[in-house]
Amino acid sequence: MTNRPRYAPLSPFAQARAHLLLCDGAAIPDDAFAPGHGLTDFPERWTVAGHALVMPQPFGAPSEQRFRSASHLLALLRHRLAAETMGLRIYAVGSEPFVWDVAKIAREAGMGREEMRLFACGAPERRVACVHCRTVNPGVTTTLVTCAGCGAVLTVRDHFSRVHNTWMGVQCDAEAPGEVPPVEDLCA
Amino acid sequence: MMDNHTLTLVVADAALIAPGLRRVHLRAADGARLPPAAPGAHITLSLPGADGARPLRNSYTLVSADPEHGYELIVRRADRSRGGSRHIHEALAPGDVIDATVPHNLFALHSQAKKHLLIGGGIGITPLLAFVARLRETGAPFELHQIASADEIGVFAALLAPRAGEQVHIHGGRTSLDLPALLAAQPLGTHVYTCGPAGLMDHVEAAAAGLGWPSSHVHREDFGAAGGEPFVLRLAASDIEIAVAGDQTMLEAIEAAGIDTPSLCRGGACGVCILPVRQGEPEHRDHFLSEAERAQGCHVMPCVSRSRSALLVLDI
Amino acid sequence: MATRFKPDETFRDDFRYGNSETAILRFPFPFGEDAYMYGVNMEPHTRPGSAGVFAVGFDVDEHYVAECAERAKVLALEPGRCLVLPHMREAEWDTLELIMESLAADYPDQFTLERDGLDWTWTNRPLGIHHTFRFGDATTLPHPPFEYIVRQAQGDFTLQDQRDGTLYIDGGVATVPADWSLAFDVGMTFHEWHGPVPLAHQAGVFDRALQYLMRVRYGHPARRLNWTMTINPRLDTSPENYPLWGPDRASLTAETIGDRLFLRVELQSFFRLPRSNALLFGIRTYLASLNELTRVPKWGRRLHRVMRDLHPDIAEYKGLTRYRELLVAYLAQFDDGAPTAPGITPDCAALSD
Ligand code: FES
Numbered sequence: 001m002t003n004r005p006r007y008a009p010l011s012p013f014a015q016a017r018a019h020l021l022l023c024d025g026a027a028i029p030d031d032a033f034a035p036g037h038g039l040t041d042f043p044e045r046w047t048v049a050g051h052a053l054v055m056p057q058p059f060g061a062p063s064e065q066r067f068r069s070a071s072h073l074l075a076l077l078r079h080r081l082a083a084e085t086m087g088l089r090i091y092a093v094g095s096e097p098f099v100w101d102v103a104k105i106a107r108e109a110g111m112g113r114e115e116m117r118l119f120a121c122g123a124p125e126r127r128v129a130c131v132h133c134r135t136v137n138p139g140v141t142t143t144l145v146t147c148a149g150c151g152a153v154l155t156v157r158d159h160f161s162r163v164h165n166t167w168m169g170v171q172c173d174a175e176a177p178g179e180v181p182p183v184e185d186l187c188a
Numbered sequence: 189m190m191d192n193h194t195l196t197l198v199v200a201d202a203a204l205i206a207p208g209l210r211r212v213h214l215r216a217a218d219g220a221r222l223p224p225a226a227p228g229a230h231i232t233l234s235l236p237g238a239d240g241a242r243p244l245r246n247s248y249t250l251v252s253a254d255p256e257h258g259y260e261l262i263v264r265r266a267d268r269s270r271g272g273s274r275h276i277h278e279a280l281a282p283g284d285v286i287d288a289t290v291p292h293n294l295f296a297l298h299s300q301a302k303k304h305l306l307i308g309g310g311i312g313i314t315p316l317l318a319f320v321a322r323l324r325e326t327g328a329p330f331e332l333h334q335i336a337s338a339d340e341i342g343v344f345a346a347l348l349a350p351r352a353g354e355q356v357h358i359h360g361g362r363t364s365l366d367l368p369a370l371l372a373a374q375p376l377g378t379h380v381y382t383c384g385p386a387g388l389m390d391h392v393e394a395a396a397a398g399l400g401w402p403s404s405h406v407h408r409e410d411f412g413a414a415g416g417e418p419f420v421l422r423l424a425a426s427d428i429e430i431a432v433a434g435d436q437t438m439l440e441a442i443e444a445a446g447i448d449t450p451s452l453c454r455g456g457a458c459g460v461c462i463l464p465v466r467q468g469e470p471e472h473r474d475h476f477l478s479e480a481e482r483a484q485g486c487h488v489m490p491c492v493s494r495s496r497s498a499l500l501v502l503d504i
Numbered sequence: 505m506a507t508r509f510k511p512d513e514t515f516r517d518d519f520r521y522g523n524s525e526t527a528i529l530r531f532p533f534p535f536g537e538d539a540y541m542y543g544v545n546m547e548p549h550t551r552p553g554s555a556g557v558f559a560v561g562f563d564v565d566e567h568y569v570a571e572c573a574e575r576a577k578v579l580a581l582e583p584g585r586c587l588v589l590p591h592m593r594e595a596e597w598d599t600l601e602l603i604m605e606s607l608a609a610d611y612p613d614q615f616t617l618e619r620d621g622l623d624w625t626w627t628n629r630p631l632g633i634h635h636t637f638r639f640g641d642a643t644t645l646p647h648p649p650f651e652y653i654v655r656q657a658q659g660d661f662t663l664q665d666q667r668d669g670t671l672y673i674d675g676g677v678a679t680v681p682a683d684w685s686l687a688f689d690v691g692m693t694f695h696e697w698h699g700p701v702p703l704a705h706q707a708g709v710f711d712r713a714l715q716y717l718m719r720v721r722y723g724h725p726a727r728r729l730n731w732t733m734t735i736n737p738r739l740d741t742s743p744e745n746y747p748l749w750g751p752d753r754a755s756l757t758a759e760t761i762g763d764r765l766f767l768r769v770e771l772q773s774f775f776r777l778p779r780s781n782a783l784l785f786g787i788r789t790y791l792a793s794l795n796e797l798t799r800v801p802k803w804g805r806r807l808h809r810v811m812r813d814l815h816p817d818i819a820e821y822k823g824l825t826r827y828r829e830l831l832v833a834y835l836a837q838f839d840d841g842a843p844t845a846p847g848i849t850p851d852c853a854a855l856s857d
Contacts, residue, residue, distance in 0.1 A: 003692075003699020017372075017400035084376040087400030110302035110377015112668060114402040131685055131743045152747070159699060163691035170743055174750030175826060221619075223722055224598075226781040256621065290723045293781045299591040299665050299674075404668050452548060455719035457712070475715040478708075 002158030005100075007119045009034040010091050012041050017087025018062075022077065022102050023047040024070050024094030032093050032119045042091065046073055059083070070094075074101055081109035089115055096120040097127050097138070100165040124186040128156050129166035136166055144172060144183045153180055195222065195231075199284045200258060202276075206343040208265045209311070210277055211251075215258035217285050225253035225291035227318035228409075232289040235272045236279075242444065244435070246272035249314040249383075249409070250291060252321065259291075262347075264311040295381070295409045297322065302377030304330040305370075307392055309362070309384025310337070313344060315409055316383060320351045332356045333365055335388065362388065367395045383409040416471070419495040423447070423504050424466055438490035438500075449490070449504070456492035463490055468500035506613065509630055513570035516577075521737035523796050525855055527566055530556035531792050533800075533848045534729040534769050538809040542701065542709060542818065546716055549727035549773050557771060561606035561725065562657055563788065564614065569630050571658045571680075574739055578679035579655070582744070584687050586651045588663060588675030595663045595675070596650035597640060598777035599784055603653045628656055650675065659771075659788030662686070666718055666781060670694050674782075680739040680789045682732050682768060683746070683823065701821065717783060722776040729848075730770040732822045733831075737766055737791045753826045761827070761834050762795040767807070794834065799855035802845065804838030811835060 011034040012019050021039075025048030028039070039045065044062035052066035058080045067073035081088075090111070092102035099118040106116050128137045128145055135149025145154050147169065154169030161168070173179045201213040216222050232247045252260040265277045295315055297304065304323060306316045313334055323330045336344040338360045348356055359365040371380070371392075380401070382392040389408045396406045421430045421438060432441040439461055442449055452460035456474030465488050472482045474489035481487060488502070514520045523531070550561055557563045578585055588596055604626055607615040616627040622639045633656065637644035645652045654661050654677045662676030671694040678686035689697050694714045701710075720726050734741055735752035756765060773786040798804035811824075812832045819825055845851055 003696050013400075015397055015400055081376055085372065086374045086376060086378055086396075086405070087372075088376060089400070107300075110300060110375075112300070112402060112404045114404045114668075129688065131688060132745075132747060134687075159688070160696075161688055161692065162696070164688070166688075168685070168688050168743070171747050171750070174746045175753045177751070224601075224778040226779055229778075229781075290721065291778065292721055296666070296781045298667055300667065453716055453719045457715040457719045458546065459712070476712065 003160055004158050005096075005118075005120070005160055005162065008117070009037075010093065010117050010119050011037040012091075013089045013117075016089040017085075019044065019089050019091065020080075021045045021091045021093070022073065023092075024073075024098040025049060026094050026122050028093055029121050032121055046077070048073055070098055070101070074105055077102065078105050078109070081106065081111075084109070089117070091117050091119075093119045093121060095122055095125050097125065097165060100162060103162065104165060126156065126186065127166045128154060128169040129161075129164060130154055130169045132171060137169065140167075141186055142183050143186060144180070145169065155181070156186075195288045195290060197222075197259070197286050197288050199280055199282050199286065201282055202280050205262070205347070206340070208277075209343065210263050210265070210280075212261045212263060212276065212280065213258055214261070214286070214288070221255040222253070222258060223290050224255050225250050225259075226293045226296060227322040228295035228297065228315045229253065229291040229293040229318075230295075230315075231259065231291050233272075234287040235275050242433075244272045244275075249295075249318070251314050251317045253291060253318075262311065262314050295383070295407065297381075298379045298405075298407070300377075301379035301405075302329070303375055303379075304328060305374055305378055305380040306330060306332040307365075307367075307380060307382040307384075307388070308332070308334045309382075309388040310335070310340070312382070312384030312388070312409065313347065314383070316381070317347070317351070319381065320356070324351070330355055333370065334358045335362050335365055335384070336360060362391075367392065368399065371396050371399050371401065379405045379407065381407045381409075416494045419497070420499050421495070422499060422501045424501055425504050432494070437492065438488075438494065442490060447504075451491055454491040456489050459489070461489055461491045462487050464503040466501040466503045469496040470494075470500065471496045507564065507566050507568070509569040510566050511569040511573070513567060515570070515574045515737055515739040519736050519738070521567075521570075521791070523792055524566060528792060528796050528799060528855060529850055530565075531797070532557050532729055532769050532771050532790055533797070533803050533850070534731040534767075535806050535810050536848050537846060538806055538844060539813055540810045540818075541815070545728050546713065546726050547728065549725040557788075557790070558727070560610040561773070561775070562603055562610075562786065563771070564607065564611055564630075564658070568658055571739070572631055572656060575655055575677075575679045578740055579651075585679050585742075586654065586677040587686055587690055588648065588650050589690065592650075592663050592665060592675045592780070592782065595665075595777050595780035595782035595784070596648060598779050598782065599661070599663070600649045600653040601639070602775060602777065602784065603657055607657075631656060651677065659786055661787065662785045664694075664717075664783040664785065666783060669718075670714065671717060671783060673697050676785075678742065680787070681742045682734075682770065682789070683741055683743055685743045688743075717774055720774050720776050720783060722778045725773055725775045727771060727773040730772055732768050732770075733824055734766045734768045734791065735764055737793075739789065739791075741768075753823065756827045756830060758830060758834060761830055762798075763793055765827070765831065766791045766793050767797055794831075798835075798838045799857070800850040800852055801838070801856060802851050804835070805840070805842065806844050808832065808835035808839035809844075 019042055021042035045064045048070050049066040056065035056067050058076045090106055092099040099120050126140045128140045130147040130149055133150035135147055137145050137148055147154050152171040155172040157168040157170055159168040196217040197214040198217040200215045203211050205211045230247045230249045232245050234243045234245055237244050248261045250259050251262055263273055263276045266273045306319055308316045334344050341360050344358055382389045393406055415435045418434045419432050421432055430441050430445045432438050439451055450460050452458040459476040465486055470488040471494045473492040476489055604617045608617040614629050618625040624639050625636045627634045642648055660678045660680045662673050664671040665674045673689055673692055676686050695710055698710050738749055741749055769790045771788040775784040777784055819828055
């Protein structure tokens with residue numbers, strides 16, 4: 001076993017006052033929801049739609065709200081949570097970096113792990129932090145990545161920080177310079 | 189203070205502060221510093237039992253703990269006292285020496301709380317007094333609601349007077365506090381702490397759960413009580429029978445009978461105290477044995493577990 | 505007998521380091537039997553009657569002065585190696601008090617703590633420190649309280665906040681890490697932090713260890729031993745600086761392995777902190793070369809058997825794969841097949857040459 005986050009299909013918490021589902025706009029596969037559950041279980045949904053022309057209502061009645069980007073959605077999530085009371089549950093579905101961005105904002109608002117459910121879907125994509133130079137390399141889809149900061153070829157350890165929302169990248173040929181293993185696509 | 193298992197304390201002062209409430213100041217008998225303690229911590233005192241019976245071990249929350257100035261407790265005289273609180277009220281006098289455990293904390297403030305909501309009932313105020321002192325110091329947002337019976341409102345108002353402020357509220361009787369409304373209004377990230385009669389604490393827990401509070405945000409005082417029904421223990425190899433009292437652990441009973449048996453955490457986690465069961469049905473309360481091992485019923489952790497059957501026979 | 509410090513030792517560049525005979529005989533050899541498997545192996549620390557490195561809360565040995573200088577060097581280059589989250593302030597003072605009290609009680613000739621209310625005076629003779637400060641007031645110390653005191657102690661330390669039924673690593677100092685990064689791991693739960701350790705999760709080892717640690721009480725510290733191997737007496741084997749020490753692993757030869765390969769033992773100790781209810785982990789590293797260790801015949805035999813039979817996943821995790829064959833071949837000369845007595849003690853009064 002390793003320190004990899006694992007995701008369970010979503011279903012609403014049984015005892016909660018309110019539920020808020022956050023999506024990054026990518027297609028949500030059916031297996032994102034537990035059997036018998038689906039989007040309709042979450043009447044209040046926030047999603048990203050680049051072309052949205054209607055301003056989203058962060059405090060409106062439960063319905064679908066469309067945001068211009070993930071950053072836009074996350075900024076208003078912070079705003080919304082600052083005004084919330086106990087009993088709320090949040091759910092995030094989308095790329096792994098997105099769902100952990102949501103988790104971070106929720107944590108900063110005082111929510112614990114028991115108050116959120118996350119489901120990462122789509123092609124695996126990771127933020128990789130170079131342990132040597134601290135540069136965060138976004139959008140990594142392969143087992144090796146050349147660090148944008150220091151140029152080292154990094155392997156990605158099976159070690160994920162939920163606080164930083166990054167995987168640990170370590171120079172792959174430190175012991176024998178030039179001994180670089182073949183690059184492969186990340187698999188889920 | 190590296191290996192202290194017990195503290196020898198001396199009563200510096202013991203004063204009645206209201207009918208049935210006695211405030212006790214304790215210091216180290218040898219005048220040394222005492223271990224510091226976190227708010228919410230308790231100590232367990234060894235008090236003489238009634239009429240020469242075996243000593244009683246009673247846990248009391250520390251209202252304040254200062255390495256140099258000592259520990260402060262407030263003890264309510266229990267109506268059906270086994271002797272512990274009766275002794276403190278009737279016999280305890282300055283200069284008396286008492287053995288105590290080092291402070292232990294099972295009721296800690298949560299470091300990530302955005303706000304702390306404290307709900308006390310009666311003498312359950314004691315850990316909350318320690319909490320308020322700490323929260324005032326750190327400037328963390330909090331609110332205290334103390335429930336007192338009508339005739340004791342004055343007593344608790346006086347206790348809280350040094351800590352009064354707009355966050356502190358006293359309610360006469362449980363019905364005068366609208367608990368669901370209070371809980372529903374709390375901002376995200378609030379943690380609630382309750383201490384008092386079991387009925388009040390159950391009520392807080394149920395109301396919070398009903399409003400969608402996750403259990404990780406709800407805390408109640410717990411001394412890690414090991415009590416239950418009394419039973420009889422037979423040690424097959426040494427051929428003796430021991431009565432395990434309701435307020436005593438199996439391990440304590442074995443030790444009190446003069447039998448040396450290994451233990452370490454005394455909390456059901458390390459596995460060191462494991463003993464083989466020959467007959468009877470253990471009531472497992474440990475975190476060490478797996479489900480399968482429990483089902484077999486061949487072993488028991490005497491530091492926390494008890495017996496479902498009136499007789500438990502161990503192979504020692 | 506008073507410890508003679510060796511202030512000229514170095515743990516980088518020219519690697520001037522060695523153990524005296526006394527230091528070898530008190531080395532915390534981690535293998536109690538001829539086979540090794542990851543386990544909790546938790547015991548009470550500083551139990552009356554314990555000897556050597558197990559007798560005191562924080563062992564001060566002949567490398568003390570040099571190790572403190574090495575820590576200062578690392579912190580000057582990489583201040584981020586000491587990191588404490590803001591909610592752990594109280595635990596910082598707890599740590600300062602615990603370490604000062606222990607050192608003063610265990611080594612009264614070297615360390616003195618005088619307390620007058622909150623005005624404390626601390627004297628550390630080996631490092632030439634004499635300081636009066638106000639307990640609880642960080643402005644009266646030259647460094648934050650945790651950093652102040654860990655600069656005067658050997659080994660790394662981490663601070664764990666206990667909440668939500670687990671332990672969060674919310675602070676620490678890691679200038680002597682065996683390939684783990686404090687900056688990366690900060691804020692993780694106990695299980696996340698240990699995620700990369702192979703074979704232990706299946707055995708439920710961490711579940712039990714966590715349950716145990718959450719019940720550690722003030723005044724009842726616990727400990728366990730862990731081990732790995734390091735080429736050269738290098739304390740800073742951080743992932744941050746892996747490019748600096750990684751090449752060492754490919755550089756061993758049959759001629760150099762005895763002097764240059766070190767068994768690296770962590771004496772991990774666990775203390776409940778009283779004011780904060782946090783847990784302090786001490787991760788004290790001891791280094792001894794193969795040539796030093798094999799002067800104890802029992803250890804030479806056992807080391808050979810353990811390394812020969814080690815599970816390949818564990819060997820990989822500990823970074824031994826690249827030189828394991830060389831290691832086992834080298835150690836074979838110390839193993840005559842004779843049985844070894846159980847336990848970690850050297851079982852000899854003097855060393856062979
Ligand atoms: S003493 Fe640790 S489980 Fe009983």
